[in-house]
Amino acid sequence: MSEELSVERSPIVKKSPSRLKKTRYRLTKQGKIAATILLVLAVLIPTSLAVGLGSSLEQAKAELDQLRQSPPGPPAQGGDSAPQGSGAPQGDSTPQVEKPEDPGPEVPAYQALHPELYAAPHEWNTVEKSKVCYLTFDDGPSARTPEILRILENYGVKATFFVVGKDTGQARQWMRDIVDAGHTLGVHSYTHDYRTIYDSVEAYLDDFAREYALIEEVTGVPPQIFRFPGGSINAYNGHIYQEIVAEMTRRGFVYFDWNRQSGDAVRNPPAAATLARNALDKLGTSSRVILLMHDSKGHYNTVSALPAIIEGYQNAGYTLEALTPEVRPIVYAYPNP
Numbered sequence: 001m002s003e004e005l006s007v008e009r010s011p012i013v014k015k016s017p018s019r020l021k022k023t024r025y026r027l028t029k030q031g032k033i034a035a036t037i038l039l040v041l042a043v044l045i046p047t048s049l050a051v052g053l054g055s056s057l058e059q060a061k062a063e064l065d066q067l068r069q070s071p072p073g074p075p076a077q078g079g080d081s082a083p084q085g086s087g088a089p090q091g092d093s094t095p096q097v098e099k100p101e102d103p104g105p106e107v108p109a110y111q112a113l114h115p116e117l118y119a120a121p122h123e124w125n126t127v128e129k130s131k132v133c134y135l136t137f138d139d140g141p142s143a144r145t146p147e148i149l150r151i152l153e154n155y156g157v158k159a160t161f162f163v164v165g166k167d168t169g170q171a172r173q174w175m176r177d178i179v180d181a182g183h184t185l186g187v188h189s190y191t192h193d194y195r196t197i198y199d200s201v202e203a204y205l206d207d208f209a210r211e212y213a214l215i216e217e218v219t220g221v222p223p224q225i226f227r228f229p230g231g232s233i234n235a236y237n238g239h240i241y242q243e244i245v246a247e248m249t250r251r252g253f254v255y256f257d258w259n260r261q262s263g264d265a266v267r268n269p270p271a272a273a274t275l276a277r278n279a280l281d282k283l284g285t286s287s288r289v290i291l292l293m294h295d296s297k298g299h300y301n302t303v304s305a306l307p308a309i310i311e312g313y314q315n316a317g318y319t320l321e322a323l324t325p326e327v328r329p330i331v332y333a334y335p336n337p
Ligand SMILES: [Zn+2]
Pocket: 138, 139, 188, 192, 229, 230
């Protein structure tokens, strides 16, 4: 206990008056100093505490605001995503950095060629009937074509013709006759020149576009299906058939190979009876048959064999129909390189 406090608390001290007065003065002066110090301390300490606490609160509040403005989780990647968070304004004063668009996988230049060359929208592989035979005739039209059309009409069946570039008045009429009779007209090739069309994807597209335009102009019906000359995989297109198949599929076209042939593709086709026997061989082993035949001008035997072929399939319970883009195609196996 200090002397000053005891004096103030006990002002009546039994001392001599003069000394007492002097002492009281001295003590009172000291007391005033002490009281002032106490007062200053009493004011300063809470104030500094309050100021310190206040600044801490403000700092905490600022941090909280910052947290509210920042979305949880890692920062957004890329420059093209929509702003995230609670909608608090951000970025107004911060210059936005333009990031280049992701170019994605490289697009081949030939995709831009022939912008008219797209099939109409259609379903894929939705028609898969059993006991069905699709008669197909390649390399026409020719004088054999109307003969074949008459036979098909007699039996009341439909077929498919994959035609080549024969731009004469007569050929145009045969193409119209095919469509008018309800058969399907598909693209085979304009030039049918293997070395030319399988030289590059661009060359294939050029040839296809030429035949496509001819069919559309002559019949008014843009073709939707096609058949590769020599089949989808042959001795001439091994280096690019995957690219061509991918590009034609991207454009919506459907191609059909075959799983049965009459054997009329050779230069000197066998007799009609042999062609029919080939076409009907092992009948019943395939529920879905795409039969390859030809209607170019030398194929008299094909015409002669046709009635027996149609009757053979019908007697075995098959229906004969025309191909459409919705039919699940029969194609050559697509081996991995
Ligand atoms: Zn052909």
